[in-house]
Amino acid sequence: MKGLKIVTIGGGSSYTPEIIEGFIKRYDELPVKELWLVDIAEGKEKLAIVGNLAKRMVKKANLPIEIHTTLDRREALSGADFVTTQLRVGLLDARIRDERIPLSHGYIGQETNGAGGLLKALRTIPVILDIDKDMAELCPNAWLINFTNPSGMVTEAILRYGKNKKVIGLCNVPIGMEMAIANLLQIDPSRVRIDFAGLNHMIFGLHVYADGEEVTQRVLKDIAAGNLGEVVKNIININWVPEFVTGLGIIPCPYHRYYFKKDEMLEKELEEFRKGETRAELVKNLEKELFELYQDPNLDSKPPQLEKRGGAYYSDAACRLITSIYNDKRDIQPVDTRNNGAINGIPADSVVEVSCLITKDGPKPLQVGELPVQVNGLVQQIKSFERITIDAAVTGDYNLALLALTINPLVASDKSAKLLLDEMLEANRTYLPQFKEYFSRK
Template structure:
């Protein structure tokens, strides 16, 4: 089996490599027997540092697979069974801009939501579509697994263009692991009723023993609500009133002004990550290092490798099999009626049955209007954001910003549009 990773020079690639090295059982046992793994990145200097560590991790784990590094996209994806996308157009410098100029307008500065998230989508969608088209021309049967943010908008662009694509985020698997630790059970014993959009999700149920198991969400909140609320940085009374567990990205909505005040008083996350990346690359250059360093945990992407292995194994298996816990995974995919109040072509983040034949989202339980309304509002924004990314134009950018639930005022949308275009001129061909 051959896999290719576009953006393979990323400093969190060793997190992915670690999972591939450890989880290499046959596909029918939930593993991923990789014979060749290609890391693709135009940044050749850092690619070689990451590739060197990747080879040492494989060697230490006794993995027989071959790791190849290349800057040649077409050669790298040729013959691949699946292509993973984890790129960042503009690097941490562009991310820093996304996280700072929105604050000038009193809006949250974040790389996946709000005005910063739209800027990232505008830069990213055309690049991803070009890559996907080159994959399809040379290898039409390959699956495209997108981990590139904003995952919902990027995956929607891929599906709209007819690609065999599915989006992946680590929020659900991270919460599953955290809840399992609190409850002192194995992670695979917990199934999450995880519904919403990428970075806009709620845990509506936590089931012990599988999709049809006992819902222990209320017990989880009652016994561990203080700890969960602290980690979400939301007040415990709010968690009790909601009766569900929102993802930590909901803090940008539920405590927007508080977050803006915080962000104005500290360095951007991009600045923190840039400093961390410099240190990580120095570590990766050490020929004695043969495992992912502890510092990598602060980089982000925790449990990404486990989620990626499970998804790729399900997509590349020998047959559809029967529905079971191993086949049901949280992914970003076409709605197709799973959330009946959203358009069928919206991309939602929900549990789905994943097989080599495709991805089938599981129908959602009844969803409170408090959550359904915000999902519908954000879906409308994402539709307009994708139009702006595909066709360009200042008016489309303004309209998408005006539609965003965190903006919604014409004066703010005008000011944000001016700043977005000024800071992204080099990345937007239509300008």
């Protein structure tokens, strides 16, 4: 059996031990021969630390997986079978700005929602499209598995503007929902299936099944009663108003709190902001602790502290997907992929996050039809925001960026959007070469 070459761009990330663990667990059905961890010069030290931990993990597992670390992306990509992306343009300091600038004006500050999500997309999409060009030249048959946020927008940018059509976006939120609901039902996660539909960080569970029997109403009653518990580490877990959940009739994801509980979420965020404890600042401190752990020459497994980072189940999501493609498993998984008519009313070339049949030829979306009327409007509004943001990221068109931010329901004001956009563009000038015309006029 031919060994696989897998490349992880952003390999110096604190998430990397998750994916190493995932490949180790699945080695019998996913024979990885080479794993290349790639990063940029600013991440050289972290890359070395993570690379050494990865080598210790592989050695402990007694597997013939070669771990390579490099700052040369093109060297790594040559002949790759799968490429995963988990990069952050501007590092965590950019995320801190994405959160603190909106909060300083009284708006939600979050890395993938609202103004923060817009700026992260503007910084990230041109870099991902450069990676796409390299892949088209050096590994044209490779699958790109994108975990870089905002995952849905990044994936759609490649499918609409890039060369590679073998790209799939991924998020750990749906698998976190599956795990939380399995825990609620006190059964193994393998016995739970959820029909997912929506967008990245805007996904809903339409139906929940346990051992093939629909249990949606039972789960909704538990969610209304506040029994679900924490789904992801990076979202404040505020209980829903019970009558709202009953009226909604489908399962919300944690990110819906930014839209359906905006006042409470903003109040909590402003409280953290005033104490200098935004999520981004907490993550930066946590990263420092993690890398101190990773440097321990006796550490040869993923430390449990990594789950606090918000990346829990990453290995189960990314490695499960790669394994299913490689083995043509034809199982059902939620991923970000071209809509192609799966959800009515969303353009065919737009990316949706939906349950798919995973085959050797990629994901085949399960047909959803119309989204429930109670959420269709919000999903359509966010899709408009996403499409226009992607166009702005590719073209550097200031007017489109302003339009996108005004459309977003977390801002919803052209005057406020302009104030936020101008300040955030200036704070990110180094990472926005496509906006050179805008900056030249200032």
